[in-house]
Amino acid sequence: MKNNRADQTVILQEGQPLVYGANQQWALEATTDSMQIITSNGETKTRHNSANFMDAMRLARLHYPEFPVPLGVYYQQPRDIYHFPTPISKTKADVNALFRAKATWQQN
Numbered sequence: 745m746k747n748n749r750a751d752q753t754v755i756l757q758e759g760q761p762l763v764y765g766a767n768q769q770w771a772l773e774a775t776t777d778s779m780q781i782i783t784s785n786g787e788t789k790t791r792h793n794s795a796n797f798m799d800a801m802r803l804a805r806l807h808y809p810e811f812p813v814p815l816g817v818y819y820q821q822p823r824d825i826y827h828f829p830t831p832i833s834k835t836k837a838d839v840n841a842l843f844r845a846k847a848t849w850q851q852n
Contacts, residue, residue, distance in 0.1 A: 752808065756816030761788040764812050772811070774802060779811065794820040 754764040754772060762772035763784045771784040779802050782788070793799055800819035806812070 752812050754812045754814050756792045756794070756803070756814055756818065758794055758817075759791055761791055762814075763788065770812075772806075774799065778802060779806060781811065792816075794818065795822075 748766075750764065750766045754762050756762070761784070762779075764770055764772075765784070769784055771782050771788040772779045772790060773782045773788060774790040779790075794817045797819055803814045803818050806814060
């Protein structure tokens with residue numbers, strides 16, 4: 745497989761066409777519910793968009809050897825980052841103190 749890896753894998757790069765082959769001679773083109781292999785002419789419409797869930801599912805359904813193996817990030821969803829408003833200044837010693845405090849909760 746190493747000798748013809750370029751013919752058997754497509755590298756997923758954000759915003760780039762899904763081209764592959766030793767000379768980038770083939771491309772993957774999205775159809776309504778699947779992908780098809782076309783001859784790459786530099787004018788392919790389908791570009792990799794890792795924020796599009798349906799495109800990621802199309803890529804995940806590709807089976808070797810009929811299609812190349814996609815390598816990279818199929819899907820990525822940005823999420824909020826949560827943080828504390830002030831830095832936490834606790835140490836390992838505080839864990840022992842908390843454990844030995846014998847604090848209890850009561851359910852009403």
